[in-house]
Amino acid sequence: LSPRTGRRPGNSDTRALILDAAASAFAELGYHAATIREVARRASVDPALVHHYFGNKEALFTTAMEIPVDPGLVVEQLVGEGTVDTLGERALRKILGVWEDESARAPMLAMIRGAVTSEQGARIMREFISEAIFGRVIGAIEAPDPELRAALIGSQLIGLAFMRFVVAVEPIASADHDALVEAVGPTLQRYLTGEVDSITVQHARMTT
Amino acid sequence: LSPRTGRRPGNSDTRALILDAAASAFAELGYHAATIREVARRASVDPALVHHYFGNKEALFTTAMEIPVDPGLVVEQLVGEGTVDTLGERALRKILGVWEDESARAPMLAMIRGAVTSEQGARIMREFISEAIFGRVIGAIEAPDPELRAALIGSQLIGLAFMRFVVAVEPIASADHDALVEAVGPTLQRYLTGEVDSITVQHARMTT
Numbered sequence: 184l185s186p187r188t189g190r191r192p193g194n195s196d197t198r199a200l201i202l203d204a205a206a207s208a209f210a211e212l213g214y215h216a217a218t219i220r221e222v223a224r225r226a227s228v229d230p231a232l233v234h235h236y237f238g239n240k241e242a243l244f245t246t247a248m249e250i251p252v253d254p255g256l257v258v259e260q261l262v263g264e265g266t267v268d269t270l271g272e273r274a275l276r277k278i279l280g281v282w283e284d285e286s287a288r289a290p291m292l293a294m295i296r297g298a299v300t301s302e303q304g305a306r307i308m309r310e311f312i313s314e315a316i317f318g319r320v321i322g323a324i325e326a327p328d329p330e331l332r333a334a335l336i337g338s339q340l341i342g343l344a345f346m347r348f349v350v351a352v353e354p355i356a357s358a359d360h361d362a363l364v365e366a367v368g369p370t371l372q373r374y375l376t377g378e379v380d381s382i383t384v385q386h387a388r389m390t391t
Numbered sequence: 392l393s394p395r396t397g398r399r400p401g402n403s404d405t406r407a408l409i410l411d412a413a414a415s416a417f418a419e420l421g422y423h424a425a426t427i428r429e430v431a432r433r434a435s436v437d438p439a440l441v442h443h444y445f446g447n448k449e450a451l452f453t454t455a456m457e458i459p460v461d462p463g464l465v466v467e468q469l470v471g472e473g474t475v476d477t478l479g480e481r482a483l484r485k486i487l488g489v490w491e492d493e494s495a496r497a498p499m500l501a502m503i504r505g506a507v508t509s510e511q512g513a514r515i516m517r518e519f520i521s522e523a524i525f526g527r528v529i530g531a532i533e534a535p536d537p538e539l540r541a542a543l544i545g546s547q548l549i550g551l552a553f554m555r556f557v558v559a560v561e562p563i564a565s566a567d568h569d570a571l572v573e574a575v576g577p578t579l580q581r582y583l584t585g586e587v588d589s590i591t592v593q594h595a596r597m598t599t
Contacts, residue, residue, distance in 0.1 A: 379573065
């Protein structure tokens with residue numbers, strides 16, 4: 184039996200130290216400016232050690248924010264597992280499965296809460312979505328206007344999570360996964376591969 | 392020239408008194424339990440006077456929450472102005488127009504903020520959506536499963552508002568109305584009149 188108190192192994196201390204530094208860096212600087220180098224500086228360790236423990240910044244962020252799955256990795260898996268014609272449905276089914284676990288959806292709801300209650304929280308979410316999640320999703324979308332498509336998918340997923348878990352409006356709150364996939368899957372599929380009128384949006388981009 | 396200080400006319404005092412009572416009643420009791428009678432009791436006026444100043448509870452709520460448009464009335468107008476085939480697009484265009492004014496979208500964002508930061512805020516939003524908004528939308532939808540359709544429309548609209556104004560993710564944040572109507576209008580139209588698989592959802596309702 185190991186003693187319940189006492190020093191943890193050195194590498195565990197270092198890992199915890201880096202996570203604390205990462206959490207404070209993301210909170211103060213946002214996702215973009217909180218570099219691996221800055222986190223290492225705050226933890227007084229070598230940047231190589233941060234890479235050693237956590238890989239890249241995206242993985243460091245998901246661990247520090249206690250996000251149970253790496254959204255970028257999930258996108259890569261989904262793209263590898265089947266054709267793009269079924270990607271909307273498969274992605275939604277996967278996401279509903281992750282959300283089923285309350286501890287797994289808590290970080291997402293915390294990020295939504297942070298975004299509506301402070302500009303800094305909104306900035307962290309905006310930068311994380313734009314740099315980490317959209318980067319992977321956009322790489323997987325071969326249709327025109329990948330940024331718009333990724334943002335539309337995000338809008339429907341956040342709204343669905345909001346209605347299902349935050350406001351808990353029926354019948355969305357209690358609907359089973361099959362029902363939600365039948366109802367919302369085609370929306371995501373159209374945003375991924377359907378017509379979303381690229382010309383008008385490019386015009387909008389130029390004039391704003 | 393009228394004096395800048397001094398007593399306001401009596402009816403204006405009464406109206407303000409009722410609004411204060413309504414705001415506290417909605418905050419403490421939620422939308423459902425805060426009846427016109429309860430608001431009248433708190434304001435020490437006759438319930439008929441509350442009806443006289445504000446009409447029904449929905450209108451009292453939208454005024455107390457400083458919501459600039461009565462969502463139920465907007466739904467009625469939209470249904471009356473054209474065919475159901477174009478309702479998704481027309482509704483989205485109307486909503487985007489309302490949101491354009493920062494003071495008009497502030498109450499909606501305040502309601503979203505209240506819902507994510509407290510269970511009471513979530514309850515007020517849930518009851519208001521279910522009783523006031525959905526009641527009108529559901530009355531306008533002749534397809535099966537009107538509750539599911541109304542909740543799906545709500546999910547896409549809240550998610551769109553969240554991405555456009557709270558997180559401000561591009562290109563949704565700066566897209567013009569035409570671009571958003573082209574991209575999201577068909578989603579709302581499908582939720583209004585398309586196939587959303589009623590059988591599976593009815594099954595889900597029975598088993599939960």
